[in-house]
Amino acid sequence: MDETARLEVDGKTYELPIVTGTENERAVDISNLRGETGLITLDPAYKNTGSCRSAITFIDGDEGILRHRGYAIEDLADKTSFLEVAFLLINGELPSADQLEWWRQSIRYHTMLHEDLKRLFGAFPKDAHPMAVSSSVIAALSTFYPRDLDPHEPIEVANSVLRLIAKFPTVVAYAYKHSLGQPFLYPDNSLRYVHNFLRLMFGTPCEPFEVDPVVADAIDTLLVLHADHEQNCSTSTVRLVGSSHVNIFGAISAAINALWGSRHGGANQEVIEMLEAIANEGLTARQFVDRAKDRDDTSRLMGFGHRVYRNYDPRAKVIKKKAEDVLNKLGVTSKLLEIAMELEQIALDDDYFVSRRLFPNVDFYSGVIYKALGIPVNSFTVMFAMGRLPGWIAHWVELHKDRQAIGRPRQIYVGPQARPVPPLDQR
Numbered sequence: 001m002d003e004t005a006r007l008e009v010d011g012k013t014y015e016l017p018i019v020t021g022t023e024n025e026r027a028v029d030i031s032n033l034r035g036e037t038g039l040i041t042l043d044p045a046y047k048n049t050g051s052c053r054s055a056i057t058f059i060d061g062d063e064g065i066l067r068h069r070g071y072a073i074e075d076l077a078d079k080t081s082f083l084e085v086a087f088l089l090i091n092g093e094l095p096s097a098d099q100l101e102w103w104r105q106s107i108r109y110h111t112m113l114h115e116d117l118k119r120l121f122g123a124f125p126k127d128a129h130p131m132a133v134s135s136s137v138i139a140a141l142s143t144f145y146p147r148d149l150d151p152h153e154p155i156e157v158a159n160s161v162l163r164l165i166a167k168f169p170t171v172v173a174y175a176y177k178h179s180l181g182q183p184f185l186y187p188d189n190s191l192r193y194v195h196n197f198l199r200l201m202f203g204t205p206c207e208p209f210e211v212d213p214v215v216a217d218a219i220d221t222l223l224v225l226h227a228d229h230e231q232n233c234s235t236s237t238v239r240l241v242g243s244s245h246v247n248i249f250g251a252i253s254a255a256i257n258a259l260w261g262s263r264h265g266g267a268n269q270e271v272i273e274m275l276e277a278i279a280n281e282g283l284t285a286r287q288f289v290d291r292a293k294d295r296d297d298t299s300r301l302m303g304f305g306h307r308v309y310r311n312y313d314p315r316a317k318v319i320k321k322k323a324e325d326v327l328n329k330l331g332v333t334s335k336l337l338e339i340a341m342e343l344e345q346i347a348l349d350d351d352y353f354v355s356r357r358l359f360p361n362v363d364f365y366s367g368v369i370y371k372a373l374g375i376p377v378n379s380f381t382v383m384f385a386m387g388r389l390p391g392w393i394a395h396w397v398e399l400h401k402d403r404q405a406i407g408r409p410r411q412i413y414v415g416p417q418a419r420p421v422p423p424l425d426q427r
Contacts, residue, residue, distance in 0.1 A: 009037055023058050040410040050231075052239065052404060056089060056394050057230045064311035068228060069093070077318045082223040083107065083193055086165060086390035089228055090397060104193070110166035111187035111196065113174070114144050121178045130382040131260040133175040134168075139253035141167065149247035151400045160248050161393055168389055169193070172382050173200035179376075194220045197386075202374065215373050218326045219383075222366055225315040226384050228391025230308075234258040234265070238392045240407040242399050255392045256385050265381040265388075268367035271303040272377055275336040275368070285342035293352050303340075303364030304347060305357070315362040320344075323365045327372055337368050 003018040005028045014036055017029040027050050034040050043049045058067045066073040069088050076085055080094065087095045087103050095103055120140055124133050142149060145163065148156040174184050177200075185200050195211040198219070203209030229235070237258040242251040259265035278288050291299035306313055327337060344360050347353040370380050 007033075007037070009039065012037075019053075021053075023060070034410070040412075042412050046236075051236065051407075052231075052399070052402070054230070054395070054398060055092070056391070056398060057228045059230050059308055061306070061308040062310050064309060064314050066229070066314050073225065073314050074318055077221050077224050077315075080224070081193075082220045082227070082387070083165075085224050085227050086393075089390045089394040090161060106162050107166040107193065108187075108189040108196075110163045111170055111189060113167060113170055117141070117144060118174065118184060121174050121184075124175075124178065126179050126181065128175075128179070129260075130172065130175040130179075130379050131256055131265075131385070133178070134171050134382050134385065135253045135256040135260075137171045137175075138164070138168070138249055138256065142247050142249035145249075149249075151242070151245055151247065151396075157248065157397065157400075161397075164248065164252060164393060165389060168386050169197035170200060172379070172386055173197060175382070176201055176376065176379060192216070194223070212330070214326060214329045218322055218369055218373060221322050222319070222369065222383070223387035225319060225362060225366075226387030228388070228394065232264070233261070234388065235392060235395050238396050239399050239404075242396045243404055243407045245406075248393070248396055251396050252389070252392055255388075256382075259385050259388065260381060265384040267302065267361075268363040268370070268384065269377055269380045271340075271363050272336065272367040272371055272380070274300075274302045275339050278339050279335050285339055285346055289343065289346050289350065301343070301347065301353075301358070303367075304353065304360055306359075306361045309359065309361065310357045312359045313361040316360045316364060319362060319365040319369065320360070323369050323372075326369060330372070336371065340364065340368055 003020075004015040005018055007014045007016060014033075016033065019027045019029050021027075030041055041049070056069065058070075059065065068076060068085065069092060071088070071094075076088075080088075083104060084094060084100060087099065117137065117140060120137060121133065124136075141163065145160065148159040148163075150156045170187055177184050183205055185203055185205065187196055188199060189196070191199060191211070194216045198211050198216060199209045231239075234255040238251050238255045241254040242248075262270060278285070283291075288299060289301065291297045292301040323337060344364070347358065347360070353359075366384075367377075367380055370383060371377065375383060
């Protein structure tokens with residue numbers, strides 16, 4: 001017999017179905033609640049609300065587990081590439097060797113931007129934030145491909161997916177080049193995905209650009225770690241906006257703006273700013289931790305704790321080792337990394353943080369690596385967006401396959417009751 005939950009209201013009892021997922025997560029199905037009882041649920045920030053059923057990503061925050069389509073993030077980061085993970089998220093399975101070759105070649109074919117679209121970058125101020133530029137350019141892409149915008153036509157969707165994954169690194173690189181006043185390079189489709197991005201970002205027409213394989217590997221791993229994270233703010237934005245049947249470019253543009261916020265994708269930039277402030281003030285890690293614990297001090301320990309994880313963020317474990325490996329191989333001495341590692345050790349041994357389960361999250365080390373690799377600080381968030389893109393796409397695709405209705409949250413109104421409009425001279 002199916003499990004149900006009972007709700008008693010005004011002397012009446014209602015039975016609500018209990019839904020169980022493949023990892024034994026349980027939820028009370030309230031989809032018919034308002035129709036049967038006239039009631040809605042109130043859940044500010046949707047902390048306890050499941051908006052959909054999804055087969056893409058599973059998270060157990062208490063145990064520190066993150067899996068994509070059943071594969072542990074640690075294994076994916078160690079054994080696959082970013083484009084393999086992108087294929088997995090969007091198509092449901094890891095690609096075979098032939099599928100991967102087709103996937104790579106198809107993406108390479110679409111890396112170039114239309115010349116008219118390139119001129120759009122010149123309309124932005126030199127100091128425009130890369131997230132604003134990227135959101136605008138991605139939305140503008142829809143105007144260049146009007147025949148591939150129907151979310152219900154598989155071939156059109158497939159074409160748009162390839163274009164998004166292929167062109168996003170070009171958009172990011174051009175936003176950076178515009179800020180410097182440097183010329184845009186055309187993509188080199190003989191290069192791999194991350195190698196091509198690094199050349200577009202840091203190369204010039206004046207001389208050959210050699211991509212350091214250590215740097216490329218580090219960037220690829222960071223993109224894997226950011227590829228999806230279940231129903232976070234930006235992914236939920238993709239689903240809500242996508243439920244209106246807007247084209248995929250419009251939905252991804254909206255997600256970029258959601259990710260831009262300091263509470264979401266902007267957190268890794270705040271970590272770097274914190275570490276730089278500690279270094280500039282000549283503080284020790286212990287002195288800053290003591291400040292962060294002082295209620296009368298405004299100092300905050302950024303990069304610790306997570307909305308979902310009440311254990312060590314599994315992505316942070318991978319990224320910490322990658323940071324050490326990269327800096328050692330490159331021979332880079334980073335004062336910021338030294339401070340970061342001291343902060344982590346102090347916090348992990350301090351009852352104040354341990355009791356509150358404030359463990360390092362993925363933002364804590366990602367900014368350190370990006371900075372060591374020469375990525376400008378204001379581009380950290382757009383790098384996050386480039387990694388998260390396959391996850392956004394996967395959720396947009398899943399949404400339409402499930403034929404989910406247009407999103408329309410309810411509210412509890414707390415404003416004035418009905419009242420007449422007074423004459424102007426009585427207001």
